[in-house]
Amino acid sequence: MDLKEKLVSSFLAFENHVDIDCKIHDIRTEAIKTFETKGFPSKKEEAWKYTSLNSILKHDYSVFPKQENAIEYSDVKKYFIHDIDTYKIVFIDGKYASHLSQTTHDGIDVCLMSAALNKPKYRLVIENYFNKVATKESLTSLNTAFAQEGAYIHIPKNKLVNKPIQILHLSTGSEIALMQQPRNLIVVDENSHVQIIERHQSLSDHPVLTNSVTEIFGNKRAIIDYYKIQNDNVNASLIDNTYVNQKRESHVSVHTFSFGGKLTRNNLNFYQNGEHMDSTLNGITIIGDKQHVDHNTLVHHIEPNCESHQDYKGIFNDSATGVFNGKVIVNKEAQKTNAFQSNNNILLSDKATINSKPQLEIFADDVKCSHGCTIGQLDESAMFYLRSRGIPQKEAKALLMYAFANNVLETVKIPELKKRINRLIATKLGVNIGFDL
Amino acid sequence: MLKINNLHASVEDKSILKGINLEIKAGEVHAIMGPNGSGKSTLASVVAGKEEYEVTDGTILLEGEDIEELAAEERAHKGIFLSFQYPVEIPGVSVTNFMKTAINANRKAKGLEDMPANEMLKLIREKSEMLEIDRKFLSRSLNEGFSGGEKKRNEIFQMAMLEPKLAILDETDSGLDIDALRIVANGVNKLKSKDNAVLVITHYQRLLDYIVPDFVHVLYNGKIVKSGGKELAHELEEKGYDWIKEEVNA
Ligand SMILES: Nc1ncnc2c1ncn2[C@@H]1O[C@H](COP(=O)(O)OP(=O)(O)OP(=O)(O)O)[C@@H](O)[C@H]1O
Ligand SMILES: [Mg+2]
Numbered sequence: 293m294d295l296k297e298k299l300v301s302s303f304l305a306f307e308n309h310v311d312i313d314c315k316i317h318d319i320r321t322e323a324i325k326t327f328e329t330k331g332f333p334s335k336k337e338e339a340w341k342y343t344s345l346n347s348i349l350k351h352d353y354s355v356f357p358k359q360e361n362a363i364e365y366s367d368v369k370k371y372f373i374h375d376i377d378t379y380k381i382v383f384i385d386g387k388y389a390s391h392l393s394q395t396t397h398d399g400i401d402v403c404l405m406s407a408a409l410n411k412p413k414y415r416l417v418i419e420n421y422f423n424k425v426a427t428k429e430s431l432t433s434l435n436t437a438f439a440q441e442g443a444y445i446h447i448p449k450n451k452l453v454n455k456p457i458q459i460l461h462l463s464t465g466s467e468i469a470l471m472q473q474p475r476n477l478i479v480v481d482e483n484s485h486v487q488i489i490e491r492h493q494s495l496s497d498h499p500v501l502t503n504s505v506t507e508i509f510g511n512k513r514a515i516i517d518y519y520k521i522q523n524d525n526v527n528a529s530l531i532d533n534t535y536v537n538q539k540r541e542s543h544v545s546v547h548t549f550s551f552g553g554k555l556t557r558n559n560l561n562f563y564q565n566g567e568h569m570d571s572t573l574n575g576i577t578i579i580g581d582k583q584h585v586d587h588n589t590l591v592h593h594i595e596p597n598c599e600s601h602q603d604y605k606g607i608f609n610d611s612a613t614g615v616f617n618g619k620v621i622v623n624k625e626a627q628k629t630n631a632f633q634s635n636n637n638i639l640l641s642d643k644a645t646i647n648s649k650p651q652l653e654i655f656a657d658d659v660k661c662s663h664g665c666t667i668g669q670l671d672e673s674a675m676f677y678l679r680s681r682g683i684p685q686k687e688a689k690a691l692l693m694y695a696f697a698n699n700v701l702e703t704v705k706i707p708e709l710k711k712r713i714n715r716l717i718a719t720k721l722g723v724n725i726g727f728d729l
Numbered sequence: 730m731l732k733i734n735n736l737h738a739s740v741e742d743k744s745i746l747k748g749i750n751l752e753i754k755a756g757e758v759h760a761i762m763g764p765n766g767s768g769k770s771t772l773a774s775v776v777a778g779k780e781e782y783e784v785t786d787g788t789i790l791l792e793g794e795d796i797e798e799l800a801a802e803e804r805a806h807k808g809i810f811l812s813f814q815y816p817v818e819i820p821g822v823s824v825t826n827f828m829k830t831a832i833n834a835n836r837k838a839k840g841l842e843d844m845p846a847n848e849m850l851k852l853i854r855e856k857s858e859m860l861e862i863d864r865k866f867l868s869r870s871l872n873e874g875f876s877g878g879e880k881k882r883n884e885i886f887q888m889a890m891l892e893p894k895l896a897i898l899d900e901t902d903s904g905l906d907i908d909a910l911r912i913v914a915n916g917v918n919k920l921k922s923k924d925n926a927v928l929v930i931t932h933y934q935r936l937l938d939y940i941v942p943d944f945v946h947v948l949y950n951g952k953i954v955k956s957g958g959k960e961l962a963h964e965l966e967e968k969g970y971d972w973i974k975e976e977v978n979a
Contacts, residue, residue: 671817674817676774677813677817681831682802685802692822694821694822
């Protein structure tokens with residue numbers, strides 16, 4: 293039985309465990325039909341031309357984890373940003389791990405999707421927001437069909453959340469192969485501010501496939517900074533579907549740090565429903581071996597006087613492959629839009645490849661849109677300059693790559709996170725550099 | 730200190746240096762002059778270890794040791810410093826971070842620990858004051874958007890920080906106004922001692938009024954075709970290179 297059939301038939305089993313007499317379940321039922329019709333995307337589709345899922349779909353994944361797996365905090369501490377106080381929502385093999393988590397209902401809700409879907413107190417928020425920005429794209433539909441667990445974050449009006457929220461998905465490898473489908477909902481109301489760090493981490497070499505959907509709503513004047521750390525094991529693959537719906541005067545940024553994993557696909561979609569807002573999409577990708585990272589972004593400018601900034605840097609070694617597909621749509625009404633996009637790449641080996649494709653669809657006439665894409669090698673004259681000052685080749689290389697990625701790190705607002713990313717980059721580049729950028 | 734014997738070098742099969750002989754002893758200042766394209770910067774790059782250039786014949790000895798097989802960084806560790814004719818812009822790396830990395834890389838090569846942060850800051854302050862470099866400058870990206878003169882001053886700042894045994898200054902005077910020229914030349918002179926040496930590449934006598942050479946050489950078409958004392962520089966300034974070219978071609 294292939295994975296699609298397995299998933300479709302396991303939907304019946306899933307229905308035994310959830311409340312099926314609710315509106316949410318109607319949405320799920322609709323979604324499984326959509327997935328059944330569309331199936332997994334193939335390379336024939338324009339948006340999947342350079343990313344084939346074949347190699348990761350062939351495993352016999354467990355779609356529901358069978359057992360609860362205990363993990364000690366000390367074993368996984370390193371995957372947390374642990375030098376500052378944070379809220380934490382932690383899952384082990386898709387199940388909530390209360391002993392590793394720190395949730396809250398004190399003025400804000402930082403808790404579980406499963407609770408939010410079932411308890412009357414959340415009904416209004418769920419009705420207003422759940423599945424309201426996620427699309428009917430096949431993988432998103434698949435996630436929607438099984439939507440049950442994940443992070444639920446609701447920040448009411450005028451709250452400055454005083455510490456970052458970490459969402460961590462751990463997988464133990466107790467299954468031969470595991471598929472997870474976390475579903476997150478983040479609603480930030482008027483004039484509130486929140487910072488979120490998300491990470492997926494497999495603790496074994498067993499195949500893991502995560503098909504995640506995150507819906508983010510930034511209401512009027514909300515400020516949301518979302519950081520994704522993707523530094524997973526060699527056999528862990530991630531399809532991240534993130535949908536951001538912004539209202540007027542809001543500021544939402546998503547940083548994606550892709551340093552590991554077998555195959556990573558980031559579908560990041562921004563919809564600007566209002567005026568005077570900005571959206572930031574930044575990314576650093578550093579991969580090698582046969583790793584594959586695909587950034588598929590969409591910024592839809594719907595109303596006038598808004599900005600978007602996209603800056604993706606990629607460093608590819610060995611036989612790694614990268615894709616950047618950045619779509620910007622500017623509606624006819626969206627005059628005075630400023631949309632910037634840049635994608636710069638360094639290939640460190642002849643076998644590494646990057647496919648970079650901007651797609652601009654501009655229907656307004658009074659706009660400023662720019663896009664630029666570069667693909668190059670390390671600058672030899674810069675290398676000689678650094679080495680002539682006594683900096684060894686390896687460090688010189690790393691220094692140039694740091695420098696190349698530096699402006700993306702500058703916009704990281706949590707200093708401890710920035711330090712952590714710096715260290716991850718240093719490890720990734722195999723050097724020990726005695727400074728922070 | 731430096732002994733170059735019959736050095737031949739080429740790039741992409743194009744022969745540029747065609748048999749250079751040059752000996753620089755500790756405590757000496759040498760100047761190399763010569764028409765554009767004669768191979769001055771190539772000589773400097775070959776000594777500093779630029780891999781693009783292939784040494785096809787001859788040897789380069791530093792304190793008696795053949796350095797041909799050494800990488801650029803290893804030559805730097807042994808005390809060779811090149812002030813670039815065209816310093817490279819490196820966006821995203823601040824002057825300070827670059828300097829810290831370079832200093833500590835050199836210390837590591839000598840088996841020393843990293844320089845303590847306060848000592849580093851003190852050193853940076855001292856040397857930047859000597860060269861009258863504004864503090865704000867040090868947090869800017871290395872050479873990015875620096876004026877021609879600022880780049881050259883920054884090169885000498887690096888030299889002052891690294892205290893090389895053999896400093897090669899490739900047209901460090903170009904782009905400097907008269908005040909900057911004096912400041913930079915003073916900086917170089919302060920670093921001079923009986924244990925180190927300087928090789929100055931220039932087109933103009935005016936730098937040599939400040940950094941006074943013991944020997945002046947004329948490089949033409951990949952060879953040193955004439956050597957003399959500091960008065961040779963005056964002669965070249967007056968008469969140009971035609972008479973030398975004629976002598977060589979005769
Ligand atoms: N990387 C290279 N590739 C091809 N040709 C080169 C390269 N480097 C130097 N050359 C050539 O070698 C010759 C010598 O160049 P070099 O830069 O050493 O001259 P120079 O004496 O420093 O001149 P200037 O006074 O203009 O600085 C020139 O003809 C130059 O074009
Ligand atoms: Mg030159």
